Amino acid sequence: MSTTPDVLAGPAIQARPTTLSGRILQSLNKTPIHIMLGIVAVIWLAPTIGLLVTSFRPQADIQATGWWQTLGTLRFTADNYASVLNSQGMLRSFVNNLIISIPSTLLPVTIASLAAFAFSWIRFPLRDTMFLVIVGLMMVPAQVAFIPVLQLFQAVAPITGNLLTGFVPIWLAHTAFALPFGIFLLRNFFITLPKDLIEAARIDGASTIGIFRTIVVPLSVPAIAAYGIFQFLWVWNDLLMALVFVQNASNNPMTRQISSLLGQYGSEWHLLAASAFLLMVVPLIVFFSLQRFFVQGLLAGSVK
């Protein structure tokens, strides 16, 4: 991906007419482009806006008219949200989402940073072969782990207690399957750090862990943050791993809660719309607030 500021800048492929008539002709030529992009914007916005509007409409209105007729009634309520948060268990699930996502982000970020550092700045036998194995493991589908990992947790239950009723299995499963990509991403960033800096620290007698903590990590904050954000959203949005590794219904994250609400109330749109937006609100905040951070990170990486 380009790392230059023109990622967000204006048109790159454009003839620039100098005469006035040329400009008028060009803007006329562009009318079909504006129309097509207008259609694109409507197609990509309407479904989401429709559900958002619905989540604030009274149940009776939803059953009587479509959301596009809201202007005719113009009644809004937060009852749907109150109802799903209190009686449909979405509040509990929202908290579960946090309990699942935060360790499942911090653990792989920490462990992958350590490994990526070893693969980029420590010398040891078979390093490059091992790294290629990691690249290969990136493609292993989580499905291969379902049955054996559940068996494993059952087998160790006499020693550890029944971990399957808690969050440990989902934390560890998410962490393990996030590592190969994280190591790959971070290693590719770490090797671009200035060699002189690390050599100088080594000559000054810095320990390996000291170089990692005081040089590599602080200089790699953009890459580590980008990976952390990616991983957090991935876990927040996951359904499949939660279906397999969360075995206690009171620990269900929102994705599972919504899929069971769909089973019970498949056409109770006042509940479903509000639940879906509770699930979406955190990713949307992350998306809108950290978009700038992403760009800054990319720029910092290229300027360095």
Add this chain to the structure above:
Amino acid sequence: MGFTPAAPAAEPAETGRKARKPKANENEGSNLKAAFFFLLPTAFLLLVFVVYPTIYTIALSFDRGRRGQFTQFVGFDNYVNLFTKDPNFIDFSHFPPSGALFNNVLWLVFYTSIVIFLGLIIAVLASRVRYESIIKAIVFLPMAIAATALAVIWRFVYDPSPQTGLLNAILGVAHVGPISWLGDPGFVNASLIAAGIWGSVGFATVILSAAIKSISTEVIEAARCDGANEIQIFRRIIVPMVSLPISVLAVTLIVNVIKLFDLIFVMTSGGPGTSSRVIAFTMYQESFPSGQFGKGAAVAVVMLVILIPVMVFNIRRFRTESVT
């Protein structure tokens, strides 16, 4: 291995050794120790939760696998049953074939090609207007939200009642329908693929937009001066010059298709009947609700085998990129 890392990764240790000659051997040793310390958590987690389970699952796919344990060796029976006796997995007895595996082929062909095509068109169109970043953000937005939320959004659009579902309301204006988009086996796969495309076009747009911007303006200006029209510029310059990003994008989308689960589970649960199942759904369904762990393991192995070419592609690409 003849693999050389791109960056100066191998050198610092060497110079470090030169700088402190007397400690040369100690330094070697401590490097190994340091590597061990830095890699221990990764090695533990990958061996216990990825490598060992992969071996276990491959072995279990040759077993009846009651309760997920090795109960009775059955050789290739699970695979033979899947490919010849299970019309829900693949059914060649009529044309076109049907079943979960064939649905993945449908996804592969239509989802991948349409996402890339629309992504390219939107990237090119958006590059010619001032509000480019707004269009890209709008199209990219579905990438941030959960497949579960996307599924709810599209179940709502597809709702069979023209009072609720936007699509049937629009068709109602033209006195068509209402159509049960997700309840009719003839429509369900196309409807799901359309929702999937809606979710992924933004990703393609952002990747391809960056690729297009890397094409120098001079090449395009020159073509324009030589009398090339917009369509020729698109086909003869833009498409060939973004072919590498397109191939990388295509691989990512293919992997998405093979791992596709959440969207299907929430939108249709593989239904009506079994008409919209995909392999990742079959793996879950056979293993957990149905308790046929041997069969489930075999499906997981089929997924793994399909992904092996992608694995090889990635390793190769990585190695060539590192050398050059």
